[in-house]
Amino acid sequence: MCIRDRYQRRVHGFATYPSVQQQFVPIYIPVMMQPQTYPSYGGMPLTGDLLTGRIKFFDNTQNYGFFVLDSDGGDLFVHYDDFLKSGITRDYIQMAKVMNTRFAFQRVSYYGKYNLSSKAVDIKMLQG
Secondary structure (H helix, E strand, O other): OOHHHHHHHHHHOEEEEEOOOOOEEEEEOOOOOOOOOOOEEOOEEEEEEEEEEEEEEEEOOOOEEEEEEOOOOOEEEEEHHHHHHOOOOHHHHHHHHHHOOEEEEEEEEEEOOOOEEEEEEEEEEOOO
């Protein structure tokens, strides 16, 4: 099987193979669906633990940043879309960074560009 056939099978759900008359005839190959995991966030499994942390870094032009976890001091990726889903604006993010405000969030695991990654979702501001 050549690379083109594997690409067509993966992307389009079908591959073409030569028939007896050496013509290319499309053959439908159904694409397997991944089982849904529960609980999930957009199809990605949640860890279930509510983590807390503070904003370590946030880039307004690139729309991403990192939380520092209170538990072990590790970093956790966060995207601006996840802040928006919680009603937190860019101005508040900058103010929270200066004021050292704590947040509660859940960690979700997903496959990034190279390997398994984690990010913060379901973000909530903590009082005090």
